[in-house]
Amino acid sequence: MVRISNNLVGILNFVTFLLSIPILAGGIWLSRQGTSECERFLDRPVIALGVFLMIVSLAGLIGACCRVSWLLWVYLLVMFLLILLLFCFTIFAFAVTNKGAGKALSDRGYKEYRLGDYSGWLQKRVNSDRNWNKIRSCLQDSKVCKSLIDDGSENPSVNAFYARHLSAIQSGCCKPSDECNFTYVTPTNWTKTATTSSNRDCNAWDNDPNTLCFNCESCKAGLLDNIKSDWKKVAVLNVIFLVFLIIVYTIGCCAFRNNREDNSWKRYP
Template identity: 65%
Template sequence: MAFRLSNNLIGILNAVTFLLSVPVLGAGIWLGTRADGTECERYFSAPVIALGVFLLVVSLAGLVGACCRVNCLLWFYLVAMFVLIVVVLCFTVFAFVVTNKGAGEAVSGRGYKEYRLGDYSNWLQKRVENSKNWNKIRSCLQDSKVCKHLQEKKWTQDQFFQADLSPLESGCCKPPTSCNFTYVGGTEWTNVTSSSSDPDCNTWSNDGAQLCYNCQSCKAGVVATLKRDWKRVAVVCIVFLVFIVIVYSVGCCAFRNNRRDNHGGWKGGYA
């Protein structure tokens, strides 16, 4: 008896997913076991491994269930896919809700923007203001050397002021403009007496390992970067959601075919 179209399609899709899950799982294990790996890399290894295992198990269940007509495996596959649809939908809605507030503030005579933590959603603020979370984030920022690009530049003051800095560079690699510090070069500034009430002015350090990593402006830069990235991910999630809904529908057809075949029902035709 020929396989029906839906079973063949589910089998092919899950065979491809199974092959893709292997390098994902391998990458997660590699990140977690690297001898010279950073704390940040090890922190991200767990979700990558979890994603790899999930794809491996679900795709294997879908592949065997569709091609070998094993109803219990195909049922497990459909339940897992339904849960995935709900999770992706909830995350997409959540991402749009928590990123609807906040934007960089243009500064007169500057090519970069300044970032204020209070401009963003309360949920994001609480995440970075939590000392445990921030210690991990700060460690990641220091390990990734986000300020190295600026430290190596031989800009004049005018060149620096006109530079198009990223939110992280603006928030973590320089003191706030309101401090009125004098630019020396790279990430070095002369700390002058300032009447500014911004606590970041006292937090700033010319030490390359410290800079403004403990500043509120750095936390705001992290949140601004998260906002930008989450919006991009949310758009991708919408496309992905449409795709997995279609795959889920095809899987339902394959499950229906299996039940009919197992009960000696309709044997001909394609679905």
């Protein structure tokens, strides 16, 4: 009689195999339908994830249900490496997102962001010209700043704008820093005035919709604040996923032991 652990491993891997199909199909769709570099950014990782899940789930399914011990051994080895990798990534994610937060301003509905407040490792990633040119292109394509004037109020008053709750990217990339003391015209149009501020972002600001503050350190900081928030959520989910993987790995070990016992019994009746 097939043992319970083998059945559980088989069922779990069958479900994983079914999930890998839409993931793989989605990656292929992205690679064919994406019209810009930003839209095609995730196609290869998604395709790789779909293929990986499909191969590993098949190894676990066949190894558990057909009692192929070497396949189940490979499956357990991959699971162990995945658990180790996920554990290291979770610790790393918590470490690099431990620093940095927006600075609250009086009489403002938004916060401002400084690049130096964030993890040095994250700063290096966005300070790389190669990385930032791609990121900036994606931000421009997303029309994140155009949304400030497409909300039904074409030109809100300066006080109404100051009271708005902007996202970290909108605050960092779509307007100049408050300490520049520029004169408000529209949410994305400001008149430069003489300033004594040492903030380099004041010189980087331009009213051109394709420039704005996309070259500012505040824009990079706003992006890092978004990444920090997302990575923390991912890290919490990783902890839950790790517990699940450890349970599956334990069940898989029981199934592997069953296979070895059954093979020994058949060899020595």
